[in-house]
Amino acid sequence: MPTFKEMNLKPEIQNALESLGFMYPTEIQKKAIPLLLSEKKIDFHGQAQTGTGKTLAFVLPLINKINIELRKPQALIIAPTRELAIQIYESIRLVSKNLKITTALIYGGVSMDEQIRILRSGAQVIVGTPGRIKDHISRKTMNLSQINTLVLDEADIMLDMGFKEEIEDILNHCPDDREIWLFSATVKSGIEDIKRSHMSEPVVVQVSRKQVTTEKTEQFYSIVPFKSRLHAVTRFIQSASEFYGIIFCQTKILASEVADELTKRGYSVGALHGDMSQAQRNLVIKKFKQKEFTILVATDVAARGIDVANLTHVINYSLPEDLESYVHRIGRTGRAGKKGTAITFIIKGDLRSVSRIERQFGVKLLPIDVPSTQMLINNAIKEISQFIKTQTQVDQATELEQLDKVDKVKSTEIDAVYRLLDNLSQEQLIKIAGNLLYKKFLSTLDLEEIPYVHVDQELDELQEICINLGSEDNINKEDIIKYLMDTGIVKEDQIKKIRIINRRSYVKLSADCSPELLTALHQRTLKGLKARVNLTCYVNDAGSSRRSGSGSRYGSGSRPRSRSDYSSRERSRSGSDRSRRRSR
Template sequence: MGFEETTPIQEGTISFALEGRDVIGQAQTGTGKTAAFGIPIIQQADVNGGLQGIILAPTRELAVQVAEELNRIGNVKGIRALPIYGGQSITHQIKALKKKPQLIVATPGRLMDHMRRKTIRLQNINVAVLDEADEMLNMGFIEDIEEILSQVPDERQTLLFSATMPPKIQSLAERFMRNPEVVKTKTKEVTVPTVEQHYYEIQESKKFDLLCRLLDIQSPELAIVFGRTKKRVDELTEALAKRGYLAGGIHGDLAQRKRDQVIRQFKESTIDVMVATDVAARGLDITGVTHVYNFDIPQDPESYVHRIGRTGRAGQTGLAITFVTPREIDHMKVIEKITKKKMKKMAVPSFSEALEGQQQAAVSSLLRTVEETNLSTYKASAEHLLEDMDSVSLVAAALKLLTKEPDTTPIKLTEVAPLRAKKSKNQRGKGGGGRGNRHNDRRSDRDRKKRNFNDNRRVNPKGKNRNK
């Protein structure tokens, strides 16, 4: 598969897992966790043993990606993993289950559906894996997980992986694991050291123009832009398209087919900007993401760590940029304190710098074409043109044609209320990035009415769309 050496989480986990020990692995995304539990599980799996292992994942996308990776690892041995998740036909999944895969990678809700239908039975499971356990906690899956684990045989092996270890995850481990070995691979800094972290202090109304200028100057190969809400993602995706960028958006309200399509286009570089909510992008393992833009500052440090972990993967370098309004500076400092990493403040670039950036991209494209392309069929036309025109003017004209000049098409985005750092217990609910105020794709409309700190209704109380 091209693996040359183990990553720290693999080195620390595989030997314990092969001995049948329970393991708690604390590591960030992109550190090789799937192989850390996949290699020992597949090594010990019986091709003719029916369903032997379940892997629980927080999102559909992560379930699919983990299953794909396990199928690559298990290909030669004949071990198959089947992804099970909501948004896909349950009838289709029941047919696939009849082919008797040895492993299932599932989101908790859909697995519970199959358990109730008795289309998945857990009595022969000998290994259970909780992947991204902290995110499953944030998404409200903890009771589902407890119910699932209670129906798996007690003598099973349990492997738990989490970037952070909040008290509820520790409690879960104490209840359902037997003397687990703890493998920590965290460096002194919580964030990935290969990711350079910058921030811009910017007014809410000027964020979008800044994003466009940075895209023009930096010309990222693949970029992910994070928005706080589903509405924000939709508006940003539409606005970027109006300005001529190849962008697609994903969030929890999109049909699974549409989400899969956008992710496929991004992986194939048909689009080079993906706009996403935290939950929709959780666990995405896409190589080659060079830039992450936090259009809205995340509500808690864990989300920040997961967001910027989309870049700087597999030893590559990456750049994470956060837009911070003046009223959010204190919230940013809380993130810096917990991640033990200072973000570098950057000066907002001008329009002329954005134009210069696009000109440099055009120059690079021209030089690359000269180096990599056979130009013999064009040389006669070039020589003919040079008889009537000087070479500098011709090259300048070519660069003008190749340069994407910054677009100033007017864009209107719905304002989002700024985040405030929590300052004391009696101020809880008025501010900050506390876990209690977390806004994610799974919050119901009823919950949003009760706890609307970061909802667009705060800006537009009646919930009406001002653009209509």
């Protein structure tokens, strides 16, 4: 495996990396740094997610190229959020500590005066957010005439946040011969627009998703109704031997509400969302890193760029709308060789999205039950037992020493406490101890019964498919089993029940295999006959069923139909269904 020492970096940078304990580059660093170190200017597009080491992938070659003698801005790095800009700034500070390089950190929500001062003092690298950089350009307090390298980090997020106009304006104020290094997790239309308009034959480097996903993170999903998710979060926190993690919410309103409710339940919680001032956000991040509180409730955008070590958990209050964000979220735990846990709350209708995540990113999400009331009580009893064991092993001298450390507690007052206890009967002491232990270990437990889908119940649910061939076509069960298993997707134990009638065959399958199976069966013949497969409904072990909303019908020589590709009969039926739904 190549090391940083084998790269053509300045000795000062090599020494800084060694002192920081960085020896081996990540995949994106191995691929990007040699290209970006080239003396020839290069436009570059790196596709990499959070947790891949992409920051150093551009920071190291950028710092290596800075002319220390020239006291003018030579490199501009644009990031979508203040937090990410701060993280990049800190990375530059650490790896350039042996070089006399001045870096300006530019973002909104703070006074411009200090920013103007450092810009005028000869900053060679500028790191900032689009809005504030544009403000400085408008005020003519930032000179970009000698910019050689422009970095757009998390460009897809900037476009999602509506910064396209600002980015275009900044690009137009940079020299025509500058190089652009663009990094994004996804390739959206806006990214392609930038590449076409402002980049010349960009070199593209992509880190495969399998390389992105951390092997140290156990990934789970739990089917929980939205109204019960606060209880579910509480139970997962209470059942964890240690919880230091982030709870991701879709909106800033929800993030604020969840943080407030957890605070009411006695937890030390911080919230991070777009309605907070920069000073508030900085304080929250600082306290979270120092573990003044161990639970952070955040939105995706507000949490961008936050790099916190040793997180044990990430909880997704719901699936993110953009499945790429799933990788960004869970990539914050299970780092540096340490184990992490990621739990995602879903509804049953999200199972297909879970399957897409598994296929798209090469991961496996396992179902997990919300910790039961009995499990919480059992865990609390174990803690009580351990607490009692620990306390009974403390001798009186040690106990007095501990009590002496308590402010305003004098030895005479300690003696008075012991005299008071001496006058109590064994029954009274047991009652007092029981009450104290209850308050410490049991009173805060969330013991309210909550509805959710148990793992066993969820796994018992099946999907039923219908094949348009039956006994009149000389089809038997063995034919159908072979037909399904030849796809290489379904195993025999996933085929739960086969029912063959004259001109149809019905097969009940494990719910997790049907979506892929239908695609694989497209244009495949059954015993030499054209076969059409229809996903009919979900069936649980109690015998109840519901229609599948997919409407997936694949036939030989046909294609999967879009929502608009209905027959007139189906349109009529769909219309009546919608009418019924509106009347509810």
